[in-house]
Amino acid sequence: MSEQEGAPSEDRRKYEFQKVIEDLKDYTGSGTQLVTIYIPPDKQISDVVAHVTQEHSEASNIKSKQTRTNVQDALKSIKDRLRYYDTFPPENGLVVFSGAVDTGGGRTEMVTEVLESPPQEIQSFRYHCDDEFLTEPLEEMLGDKGLYGLIVLDRREANVGWLKGKRIEAVKSASSLVPGKQRKGGQSAQRFARLRLEAIDNFYQEVAGMADDLFVPKRHELDGILVGGPSPTKDEFLDGDYLHHELQDHVLGKFDVSYTDESGLKELVDRAQDTLAEADLMDDKSDMEEFFQELNGGDLATYGFEPTRKNLVMGSVETLLISEDLRKDVVTYECPNGHEERELVSQRADTPEHTCSECGEDAEVDERDDAIDHLMEIAEQRGTDTHFISTDFEKGEQLLTAFGGIAGLLRYSTGV
Ligand SMILES: [Zn+2]
Known part of the structure; x- marks a missing residue:
């Protein structure tokens, strides 16, 4: 983008x-x-x-x-x-x-x-x-960060739509001509069964076509697809590979829902709450996995305000990881000998006094900024992506508590 x-x-x-x-x-x-x-x-x-x-x-x-x-x-x-x-x-x-x-x-x-x-x-x-x-x-x-495709269907009716954040959008619907299980008098049982299966197959193809039209163009932004319906319809639909193969890989799960009209889309989202919460954290989790891997076995991890900032300024940070619960200001001090030093403080705290660690002189406050703004501004100038990391999982919470809420994945090792 x-x-x-x-x-x-x-x-x-x-x-x-x-x-x-x-x-x-x-x-x-x-x-x-x-x-x-x-x-x-x-x-x-x-x-x-x-x-x-x-x-x-x-x-x-x-x-x-x-x-x-x-x-x-x-x-x-x-x-x-x-x-x-x-x-x-x-x-x-x-x-x-x-x-x-x-x-x-x-x-x-x-x-x-x-x-x-x-x-x-x-x-x-x-x-x-x-x-x-x-x-x-x-x-x-x-x-709201997610974009999910929704499909609900039984053999008579189907609806497809979006879940954008928390908003559900019904987009297309179809109804089938699949005959009921009771055949009319005079029809051979075999012929009836064959026609019925054909009609079901046609309907699944139609539903898949609707879903393909809607979801395939957005497949790179899509965080997943949820499929709902009674058994065995949704299973037949998924097992029969009706969906475009690239969409098939995006299916996060299938859920029992009793309605297949627009209200079925809402029922589907309600049933899928746990799956959605898990999917929302997926990117955050993979970022933190990568960070811990580098920390333990590689040399492409940095953390803490000052080291991460130094790497950012050098342009060596590929991805800046910031805890979404970090609320700190950064105060920049300058001493009479021109040494510049920074200190992180709570956002509600007064600006503390500072003694220069190099020469021991009293330093003056140069500026006080929001720490995230401060880092993101450098990141933007250096073409570094910033990812906010949730604290709703263990490693995400560790970023805040053990690493000061700030870390980076490096493009190359810098030794900082
Ligand atoms: Zn100094």
Whole structure:
């Protein structure tokens, strides 16, 4: 996949969203006064402004003077921000958060955040006013990495579609002309059985054709295919090699489902939860396997902030591995003799004093950055891929606890 020059990578953008969401989740309002608006890409900005204006006038009915003022201030701030947009929101839509949040001691502070182009398209307009910001729809998008093909079938009906993250999309359906088991009078039993088998075979071919049309063009992005239906239909379908051979290899499992209409797709995803969780971790697991192999027997592993950073700067890192639960800042210090040193600190901690380890002089703070941003920026300049690693499996958790949440797989050995 080619990235646009200068544009941050998709992973980096997801991380930026993640950080903003974590901040927003910490905020509360003393009343129902925190406004969240999800705007799909096909919604005219002028319609949204009209909606906000309407809410503003309705807010005059709010009894508590403080809440009323806060809600109206939030809505005004949102209107001000929407003026920067043309007719329609940017690609995938827009999410706006605004409200007076508690800062302790009965004080409040006005916060307004506008998130452009979330990782997935916003499906419907949503206006939400509560004592918390509404972040769940965005969080779901961020947690969603998988693309799975879905097939449900019995001998009468079939549906194929997608599972994109947590969203199920029914795309195509077919119904068969397979006759029931009861033959009509006058038909020979043998002939009836043959016609019936032919009809079943034709139907399986038709279903496979639908699946091929949909999934084959996407086979390189596909994380797997799930097949559902009653027995023995789904088994016959899979064992009969009806699917394109490249798709056959992608089948993660077959599951008993009782419906084969669109609701069957949902039932299939429900049944496959464990398999899906396992598949979501597959890439992370293979990254960590490779890392431990290099660590124990090879020389293409690096870990910890400073060694990994040095390798990144040299351009020797093939893949940067970052624990998705790493939340650290990096402080860069410079001493009077020009020595530059860095220290990692918790994101909520004050910036500590620092004594230069080379000359013993007191060093001054040069800058303080988010550690992941800091590393990913170097990675992007050097053509290094960044992979975020979940802590939901043992080796993933070890990356965070034993290796400081930062590691790298090297292109060549550097001895750093
Ligand atoms: Zn120094």
